[in-house]
Amino acid sequence: MSAVATANAKTLPLTGEGVEEARVVPAVAGWRPASAALRAAVPVLALEDISVSFGGVVALRDVDLRVAEGEIRAVIGPNGAGKSSLLNVVSGLYRPDRGRVQLGDRHFSHVPTSRLAGFGVARTFQNLALFKGLSVLDNVMMGLVHRRRAGFLQQIAGTPWARREEAANRAAAEEIVGFLHLTEASERIAGTLPYGLQKRVELARALVARPKLLLLDEPLAGMTLTEKQELSRHIRNARDSYGTTIVLIEHDIGVVMDLSDSITVLDHGCKIADGTPDQVRANQAVIDAYLGVAHGDETELAS
């Protein structure tokens, strides 16, 4: 509460009764500056001075990042800029050479991947990472595996506890499958579905546990424009319905500008810009990184 109060104190001319006032602030509709500051007080994800290198190749250099609750944050940059490395650091697949990762109120120098789901973090992968031999519904149910407690003997015997767990997970999976309009495909084997649907199944699997933080690595890659628009809508819906904070990597600048609240731009492992879509669009360093030299070619980026 004190953090909230100080965050408020910066924007509100409050005195002694700061704590009392702070309680009311979130209820004040449309008062964006205060509520933004309030949310920023405890970021869902924060990176401090993250550096990663492989041998002599630097993938990320002193990257800072703060993502507030409920935000859709895009990470963009040319190929090899370190975008996927960033997500791999957050999900613990890479151990950074330096720096710290903060998830909610936990700090890590190396995020323990096996506990990630328990922290409320889910992710998708750049190349599909579905379990190809399982049905769509079973894939989605896998997204709840970290909550399973019944042992294998109970599962074989079908004890009431194991059955309840199974039924609850199945219901949750069916709900998310319906939410993403996958019901008709839910009994199909995931590996036999067309690419666009597989991408959506992966999103469903990531969403089923209602994660606090969702990391999407090029969720729209390789899709047609219609598919991109549809999936963007689903991603936005997920944030609006479940309050999920989303960090996504995407190449399609047009989609990114529409979808995200704020954008971080990486180039050669360094963060070169951070801000709202409009700020990023006007940023000269970003234009240079994307277009090489050309000054005055902003129209292409802005289109």
Next chain:
Amino acid sequence: MPAPSIRASRLTSNHIGIALLLGVAYGIVPFTGSEYLLDAILTPFLALALAAVGLNVLTGYAGQVSLGSAAFLAVGAYAAYNFNLRIPELPFLVSLLLAGLVAALVGLVFGLPSLRLRGFYLAVSTLAAQFFVQWALTKFGWFSNDNPSGVIDAPTLNIAGIPVSGAERRYVFSLTIVLIATFLTVRLLASQSGRNFIAVRDHEIAAKVIGVPLLRTKLLAFGISSFLIGIAGVLWAFAYLRTVEPAGFNLDRSFQILFIIIIGGLASIRGSFLGAAFIVVFPLLLSRVGAALLGNVFDSGVLEMSQRIVIGGLIIGLLIAEPRGLIALLDRFSIRVFRKPRHANQQPN
């Protein structure tokens, strides 16, 4: 011989088929089958099928390659022999269960390298189990009650006071054990643990990120697999051969079980049974056909060579044309014949 399908909630033609097969297996075969059919074909078929189910849990479902199956057969056989010999008060079914548990424990130990090794390298490390167990059973006389060459003679079994003697009873005993074990395995595979196996097989990193406990899942696969193969080993030694030696559980036997699941169908319980039937019946057919066509030229040496050539060729052909094995061919065939309105993409188990 189909086992229940994984998604066994509705009454389907599949269930009727299983009920029919069970009716024949219990109601007709024991009374009409010749001693040769029961003793030399069906009983070894059942034991091999169970071993194949066990290996399929590990390799087909959980994606961990093993070349040590024969070692777990041997552990099961020798463990049951020793429980039976040294604690005679134990009912045989308890000894059977304990033998499976001992095999599972040995399997857990040899499954530990799977945390660091995969694919080919893991297969090589499971060879350690193969050679170690065979060596230990020959080296330490205690296991075989001090028989100089490690041979054990299985005593006649007693189940609840009824002696399991004669081909029919040994067959019915094996059938019952195999069915129960298969039924429980199917239940396991349809549960969350079974999904975890497939997740680890299909995408280990995604499985880890999502929260599948890799260590526990892999070890569970090794444990369950070795348990089933251990039980199969007890059947092999007590119901089929009745006199076994460590040399009978050599690398050839491990490969035979691996071939059963490759030919029958990876990640398919029904495939395990089909593959086992093929491996048992095929040499007999080949020798009949060969003798009829070539007469005396077709002696046992030629038989063995031609058998290896055909099986080798079949494996290569299947791996190229239909990696899901004979069961996938059979399913496609039966869909065409019976025109079942079934989802073409649904993968049967």
